Amino acid sequence: MAAQQSQGIQTLLEAEKEAAKIVQQARQYRVQKLKDARSEASKEIEAYKKAKEAEFKAFEASHAGTTSSAQASIDKETDIKLQSITASFNSNKDHVVKKLLDRVVLVKPELHRNLKKV
Template sequence: MATQQSQSIQTLLEAEKEAAKVVQQARQYRVQKLKDARTQATKEIEEYRKQKEQEFKAFEASHAGNTQNVQVAIDKETDVKRKEIAEAYKKNKEEVVKKLLDRVVLVKPELHRNLKKVQS
């Protein structure tokens, strides 16, 4: 009976060792799968980033011409407005200076309206 018990214990120890090996292999398998998944995800992210960069560059290139055209149109419009302002300045300069001088030089002395109310 003692030999049978020792044989049973030996069998249990071997089964425990075998179970530990299986658990260790499962852990290694899980770790390897996680590493593979991370690597795959990194590759997919990099491919997606490159694709979006290419799309952005294509979009930017297609709209760059429009931006330049708009800038040229704005520059032309600005030049036209600047010329109009310069012409208006030349045209009205004398009249404005005359009006300013008239206001400064020609003073009509009169009592302030509040002063009249106080004296009444």
């Protein structure tokens, strides 16, 4: 009976060792699958990043001419407005100086409106 119990214990120990091997293999398999999934995801991310960067470069190249032409038109408008302001200044400066001198030189002495007669 002792031999039979010993043999039963031995069988259980072997079964436990085999179960531990199966669990260890399952863990290794899971770890390997996780590594594969991460590397695959990394490759997909890089491919997506390259595609988006190429798309951005194409967009930037197609709109680069638009920026320079817009800058040129804004510079042209600025020059036109500056010329208009300069012309307005030159045509009205004599009139403004005359008005200022008239106000300063021609003084009409009057009593202040807050001053009351006693």
